[in-house]
Amino acid sequence: xxxxxxxxxPLFSPPADTEQTGGDLRKVIIDTDTGADDASALILAxxxxxxxxxxxxxxxxxxxxxxxxxxxxxxLETAGSDAPVYNGSSERYKGKKIEAFSVFxxxxxxxxxxxxxxxxxxxxxxxxxxLETVKKYPNEVEIIALGPATNIAKAIEREPETMQKVKMxxxxxxxxxxxxxxxxxxxxxxxxxxxxxxxxxxxGINITxxxxxxx
Numbered sequence: 001x002x003x004x005x006x007x008x009x010p011l012f013s014p015p016a017d018t019e020q021t022g023g024d025l026r027k028v029i030i031d032t033d034t035g036a037d038d039a040s041a042l043i044l045a046x047x048x049x050x051x052x053x054x055x056x057x058x059x060x061x062x063x064x065x066x067x068x069x070x071x072x073x074x075x076l077e078t079a080g081s082d083a084p085v086y087n088g089s090s091e092r093y094k095g096k097k098i099e100a101f102s103v104f105x106x107x108x109x110x111x112x113x114x115x116x117x118x119x120x121x122x123x124x125x126x127x128x129x130x131l132e133t134v135k136k137y138p139n140e141v142e143i144i145a146l147g148p149a150t151n152i153a154k155a156i157e158r159e160p161e162t163m164q165k166v167k168m169x170x171x172x173x174x175x176x177x178x179x180x181x182x183x184x185x186x187x188x189x190x191x192x193x194x195x196x197x198x199x200x201x202x203x204g205i206n207i208t209x210x211x212x213x214x215x
Contacts, residue, residue, distance in 0.1 A: 029057060031147060034058060034071035042075040057086045062108050073117040077118075088126030089154065093193055127155050145189075146189075149190075157199065168206045172210050
């Protein structure tokens with residue numbers, strides 16, 4: 001169920017009922033279509049010292065799946081993290097192609113030649129990883145969704161009971177009551193795969209939506 005809606009995205013300042021206690025790190029999966037904004041978020045997540053990043057799952061969005069994965073690997077390496085990365089969806093929930101669109105250049109990182117990584121994605125599929133991790137840590141895992149909801153919707157479709165044990169989904173999506181960045185009223189992550197976003201919202205999972213501050 002939708003628990004919170006905010007006009008900003010304080011990634012590391014959640015409501016009090018989700019903060020870590022006793023010094024324990026919060027267990028998170030970061031789901032991303034890694035453009036420069038998400039790469040910055042990955043670096044901040046690592047450096048925050050508040051999160052146990054169990055894995056990063058990638059998908060098409062700002063860039064295609066292969067580039068999204070490379071950007072995620074590069075960001076994690078830059079931050080000094082060895083968190084594993086898992087390839088996810090290369091198309092929309094209903095199988096239609098998402099036309100990758102980025103204001104950050106063709107590589108999603110400003111075409112500055114800074115995406116240099118020696119890392120590789122894990123063999124496990126992102127959807128399998130999400131489900132296996134939630135089963136391993138029931139009611140502990142928070143998913144930070146920085147891109148379209150395609151991976152999450154596919155996980156819900158495959159094992160809805162398992163996904164009910166997700167502690168919280170933090171979703172950077174919707175334009176709130178402001179201007180969109182994919183159309184005059186639509187924010188990119190919801191616009192790119194609205195069917196997936198609806199499945200996520202209708203799932204009954206605890207969700208906090210944070211609008212993307214475009215203006």
